[in-house]
Amino acid sequence: MHELLAVIVKEFLQLRQDKKMIPAMVIGPIVQLLALGYAANLDVTHVPMVLVDQDRSPASRALVERFTGAGTFDLVGAEDGPAAIDPWLVEGRAQIALVIASGYGEAAAGGRTPRVQVIADGTDANSSGLGLGYASQIVAGAGAEMVAARRVPGNAMTTAGRYELIPRVWYNPDLKSRWFYVPAVIAMVLMLVTMILPSMAVVREKEIGTLEQLSVTPLRSWQLVLGKLIPFLVLGLLDMLLVTGLVTGLFHVPLRGSLLVLIFLTFLFLLCTLGLGLLVSTMVRTMQQAMGLCVFTLMVPMIYLSGLIFPVENMPRGFQIASYVIPVKYYANVLRGVFLKGSGLGVLWPEALALLGIGLTVLMAASLRFRKSLE
Amino acid sequence: MNPRKVWSVAWKELLQSARDPLSLGMLLGVPCMMLLLYGYAINFDVRHIALAVEDNDKSAVSRELIASFVNSTYFDEVADLPAGADLRRLTERRQAKGVLVIPEGAARDLAAGKTVPLQLLLDGVDANTATTVLGYASALIAAANAQTLEAAGGRVELAPIAPVNYQPRVWYNPELKSTRFLVPGLIGFILMLTAVLSTAISVVREKERGTMEQLRVTSLKPGELILGKTLPYLGISLLATVLILVAARFLFGIAVAGSYFQLFVATLIYLIGALGLGLLVSSVADTQAVAFQGGALISMLPAIFLSGFIFPIRSMPRALQIVTYAVPARYFNVVLRGVILKGAGLESYPQDMAFLVVYALVVMGLAYLRLARKEV
Numbered sequence: 086m087h088e089l090l091a092v093i094v095k096e097f098l099q100l101r102q103d104k105k106m107i108p109a110m111v112i113g114p115i116v117q118l119l120a121l122g123y124a125a126n127l128d129v130t131h132v133p134m135v136l137v138d139q140d141r142s143p144a145s146r147a148l149v150e151r152f153t154g155a156g157t158f159d160l161v162g163a164e165d166g167p168a169a170i171d172p173w174l175v176e177g178r179a180q181i182a183l184v185i186a187s188g189y190g191e192a193a194a195g196g197r198t199p200r201v202q203v204i205a206d207g208t209d210a211n212s213s214g215l216g217l218g219y220a221s222q223i224v225a226g227a228g229a230e231m232v233a234a235r236r237v238p239g240n241a242m243t244t245a246g247r248y249e250l251i252p253r254v255w256y257n258p259d260l261k262s263r264w265f266y267v268p269a270v271i272a273m274v275l276m277l278v279t280m281i282l283p284s285m286a287v288v289r290e291k292e293i294g295t296l297e298q299l300s301v302t303p304l305r306s307w308q309l310v311l312g313k314l315i316p317f318l319v320l321g322l323l324d325m326l327l328v329t330g331l332v333t334g335l336f337h338v339p340l341r342g343s344l345l346v347l348i349f350l351t352f353l354f355l356l357c358t359l360g361l362g363l364l365v366s367t368m369v370r371t372m373q374q375a376m377g378l379c380v381f382t383l384m385v386p387m388i389y390l391s392g393l394i395f396p397v398e399n400m401p402r403g404f405q406i407a408s409y410v411i412p413v414k415y416y417a418n419v420l421r422g423v424f425l426k427g428s429g430l431g432v433l434w435p436e437a438l439a440l441l442g443i444g445l446t447v448l449m450a451a452s453l454r455f456r457k458s459l460e
Numbered sequence: 461m462n463p464r465k466v467w468s469v470a471w472k473e474l475l476q477s478a479r480d481p482l483s484l485g486m487l488l489g490v491p492c493m494m495l496l497l498y499g500y501a502i503n504f505d506v507r508h509i510a511l512a513v514e515d516n517d518k519s520a521v522s523r524e525l526i527a528s529f530v531n532s533t534y535f536d537e538v539a540d541l542p543a544g545a546d547l548r549r550l551t552e553r554r555q556a557k558g559v560l561v562i563p564e565g566a567a568r569d570l571a572a573g574k575t576v577p578l579q580l581l582l583d584g585v586d587a588n589t590a591t592t593v594l595g596y597a598s599a600l601i602a603a604a605n606a607q608t609l610e611a612a613g614g615r616v617e618l619a620p621i622a623p624v625n626y627q628p629r630v631w632y633n634p635e636l637k638s639t640r641f642l643v644p645g646l647i648g649f650i651l652m653l654t655a656v657l658s659t660a661i662s663v664v665r666e667k668e669r670g671t672m673e674q675l676r677v678t679s680l681k682p683g684e685l686i687l688g689k690t691l692p693y694l695g696i697s698l699l700a701t702v703l704i705l706v707a708a709r710f711l712f713g714i715a716v717a718g719s720y721f722q723l724f725v726a727t728l729i730y731l732i733g734a735l736g737l738g739l740l741v742s743s744v745a746d747t748q749a750v751a752f753q754g755g756a757l758i759s760m761l762p763a764i765f766l767s768g769f770i771f772p773i774r775s776m777p778r779a780l781q782i783v784t785y786a787v788p789a790r791y792f793n794v795v796l797r798g799v800i801l802k803g804a805g806l807e808s809y810p811q812d813m814a815f816l817v818v819y820a821l822v823v824m825g826l827a828y829l830r831l832a833r834k835e836v
Contacts, residue, residue, distance in 0.1 A: 177794055218591070
């Protein structure tokens with residue numbers, strides 16, 4: 086125990102000496118948080134719209150009003166004919182074009198079917214898709230109003246029933262995508278602090294040759310491993326608390342579940358990341374290799390394939406199956422469960438078990454390899 | 461400037477990078493991995509949403525409604541819930557993304573001409589997906605309503621009045637596939653990453669080993685040295701571009717709609733700026749580790765988050781939108797999407813091209829000044 090403590094103290098002293106370490110621990114998370122909190126936003130607002138109103142009636146103006154009134158579409162220009170839309174969309178000055186054919190007002194008043202065309206620039210598939218969805222809701226709303234105005238007794242309209250959709254959105258009623266992205270920063274920061282940094286710390290000792298010196302001391306290899314990893318475990322938990330504070334304080338994402346549950350499950354996740362970091366350190370010789378291996382073969386695929394940012398459900402089947410071995414997948418569920426859904430261990434126990442299983446396996450494999458590399 | 465001297469520096473650089481399998485692997489392996497990740501795994505096209513249904517009516521009408529949800533391929537029915545099931549539990553455990561509740565007597569009320577409230581409970585954690593799901597659901601309900609209306613109209617022999625004939629059209633990407641949106645942006649991101657990292661690391665490595673000093677005492681002028689150092693990486697980056705375009709064509713069916721020559725010109729200007737940024741990083745960093753970290757941070761973060769690659773710039777706060785004007789990938793993405801997807805020419809984007817040229821000149825100029833000053 087005494088020896089273990091000595092290694093931990095040594096590691097902390099070494100961390101403090103490295104002047105680049107503290108900024109990496111504090112500034113890194115903050116930059117990531119700002120990027121994901123402010124820039125990562127898929128909410129569709131202020132879609133630039135060009136208008137071709139060939140009808141110029143009160144009814145067509147009312148429809149345009151519906152489009153521009155909600156804040157989803159901004160009117161950026163008007164043209165006389167549909168042929169003139171092309172340059173607007175090609176140059177990206179407008180993303181959507183609203184074409185109201187002549188006779189719209191007359192048809193609406195006379196009970197015939199007026200025509201409305203919406204043309205979207207599909208290059209940004211996501212926001213165009215959402216924009217078209219909004220547009221169809223707006224047009225449907227206008228249509229419903231026309232129909233209501235025309236309701237006369239004996240008409241088919243009055244005898245046909247209709248469904249009315251009453252959506253209720255749980256956990257994130259305003260559908261803010263920021264609430265989805267911001268808690269993800271915790272996982273990204275933890276991967277940096279508890280996977281990349283410890284693997285670099287071990288490799289540095291290898292490079293300098295001090296690992297050899299440590300291996301000839303009476304220290305057992307498990308003491309060496311634990312002593313190396315525990316400081317990063319502590320730092321990781323502190324970073325988690327720091328980012329949690331910012332997530333709730335700065336971005337007003339609610340922490341609905343218990344902080345203790347979050348800390349406990351984070352601890353399980355750290356078993357995985359620390360184990361992976363140690364594993365990488367046994368496979369490389371230089372710090373640069375460690376960095377490359379950690380960033381490009383572990384961190385990037387784990388971030389992208391885990392559902393941390395991009396939903397796993399939309400991926401091809403093979404990728405979905407592969408995601409089951411990625412610990413970040415379970416931790417992403419933990420983060421969203423605890424923050425947004427207020428889930429406790431009663432719901433999150435499968436995630437806890439998965440993290441524990443993966444963590445112990447990886448740690449065990451890494452320790453074995455580490456011991457072998459010392460001998 | 462002596463072309464022969466430039467060439468000998470460039471040749472030395474090529475030989476050196478050929479002997480460094482790690483860096484070379486990074487230059488060619490990372491683009492391939494990114495392309496596969498972005499092309500196959502990252503997808504905003506929402507399909508097969510896990511939907512649980514609580515059908516309290518159990519009539520032919522309600523079954524037809526459920527069938528219309530499932531047949532749309534947007535929804536998969538994952539559970540048929542009894543009345544009074546714990547709906548919240550189901551979404552909390554992520555067994556279902558949404559729950560559709562059909563009230564008792566739906567068929568009867570519908571026939572009687574009443575309005576039937578349908579509840580759709582959604583897991584809003586992933587706001588983007590939830591918004592899309594909401595759009596699908598309202599379209600399906602609208603279609604169901606139109607059908608009921610038509611049926612009723614036939615019965616009382618009155619012409620049905622369709623509210624509005626709504627015709628949405630999508631240009632350039634009719635199926636709204638997000639791959640078509642992501643792949644051109646990916647070129648901008650990968651080029652920025654590899655160009656900055658490779659030049660920065662190659663210069664700093666010479667610094668670390670002390671060979672930079674040796675190069676400086678030769679008769680090489682700073683301009684020749686810089687040109688010789690960047691030319692090989694320009695070549696490798698252009699090669700990576702070709703690789704990505706070929707892969708995009710055969711894996712994802714994305715062909716270049718515009719002119720290849722114009723694509724080449726835009727890419728060249730963008731690359732000059734990116735290589736200059738790498739040189740600038742190398743003039744600040746003293747160790748390869750710092751160059752790697754600094755280079756990755758300065759090239760990756762803006763190219764992912766501030767370029768409109770994935771996240772629309774319009775939706776960002778005003779202050780951040782202003783920052784994006786300093787990110788070259790922002791302009792390059794616009795031009796690239798225009799040329800590749802819309803078949804547009806560079807003349808459609810005079811502002812974006814101007815910004816790219818200015819950026820390349822300013823960054824290269826700064827890098828030249830910094831590297832030349834150290835020589836004295």
